[in-house]
Amino acid sequence: MAPTNWGTYLVTQASISEGQSTLEIVRGAIDGGVDAVQLREKGESARSRYELGLELRELTAEAGVDLLVNDRVDIAQAIDADGVHVGQSDLPVPVARELLGPEAVVGCSTSTVAEARRAEADGADYLGVGSVYGTTSKDVPEAEDGIGLERIAEIAETVSIPVVGIGGITADNAGPVAEAGAVGVAVISEITAADDPAAATADLVETVETAKDLEHRE
Numbered sequence: 001m002a003p004t005n006w007g008t009y010l011v012t013q014a015s016i017s018e019g020q021s022t023l024e025i026v027r028g029a030i031d032g033g034v035d036a037v038q039l040r041e042k043g044e045s046a047r048s049r050y051e052l053g054l055e056l057r058e059l060t061a062e063a064g065v066d067l068l069v070n071d072r073v074d075i076a077q078a079i080d081a082d083g084v085h086v087g088q089s090d091l092p093v094p095v096a097r098e099l100l101g102p103e104a105v106v107g108c109s110t111s112t113v114a115e116a117r118r119a120e121a122d123g124a125d126y127l128g129v130g131s132v133y134g135t136t137s138k139d140v141p142e143a144e145d146g147i148g149l150e151r152i153a154e155i156a157e158t159v160s161i162p163v164v165g166i167g168g169i170t171a172d173n174a175g176p177v178a179e180a181g182a183v184g185v186a187v188i189s190e191i192t193a194a195d196d197p198a199a200a201t202a203d204l205v206e207t208v209e210t211a212k213d214l215e216h217r218e
């Protein structure tokens with residue numbers, strides 16, 4: 001599935017879960033209708049991300065869900081992921097593209113219009129834009145205050161590639177992100193810290209789809 005259709009995108013980080021493993025959370029997210037999963041797990045060794053990645057690859061491939069790897073092109077290659085997600089301090093988009101080839105999905109984090117234009121010109125397939133709202137899941141001071149919905153709209157109007165909002169997104173505030181022009185939302189805590197990841201995912205899926213339907217009817 002292309003990023004154009006990624007309404008709900010799970011970014012994994014088991015350290016903020018309520019005791020559930022990443023595999024259990026991803027299984028739940030798949031049951032709830034997630035479109036894409038990104039193996040993040042900051043702080044874990046390359047070996048443990050690789051081993052988890054192999055298991056996630058099996059699960060996601062069976063379900064027809066896209067699998068991306070955060071930051072690490074080598075792990076993406078080793079587990080045969082669909083692509084990689086890089087940020088402003090990671091490998092540049094053209095380098096990731098060169099290493100992974102034309103078929104791979106390369107996503108890039110941006111929070112300004114200038115960064116978004118650059119990522120698109122560099123050949124990114126989609127943008128992760130945020131932090132939309134304040135969040136404590138990303139350990140940088142900028143993520144404590146969100147960039148806001150107007151910035152999402154401005155970026156979505158500027159670029160032709162899909163924009164996915166990320167940061168502080170819940171089923172209660174995901175609708176306006178889609179209405180601002182994002183194709184979907186990426187979340188860590190809303191699914192990962194939920195008692196029932198499948199139900200949390202299904203809520204997000206419904207909220208985003210409803211908002212996109214309304215947006216298209218206007």
Ligand SMILES: Cc1ncc(COP(=O)(O)OP(=O)(O)O)c(N)n1
Pocket residue numbers: 011038040042070071085086087088089090107108109110127128129138164166186
């Ligand atoms: C979909 C998506 N969007 C943004 C990010 C953040 O990437 P980055 O800024 O490189 O920060 P880390 O996640 O690597 O800490 C993302 N991972 N996914």
Ligand SMILES: Cc1ncsc1CCOP(=O)(O)O
Pocket residue numbers: 011130131132134135136137138143166167168169186187188189190
């Ligand atoms: C990885 C990342 N990049 C920008 S905000 C963020 C964290 C998103 O986590 P949450 O959905 O819990 O706010």
Ligand SMILES: [Mg+2]
Pocket residue numbers: 070071085086087088090
């Ligand atoms: Mg990164």
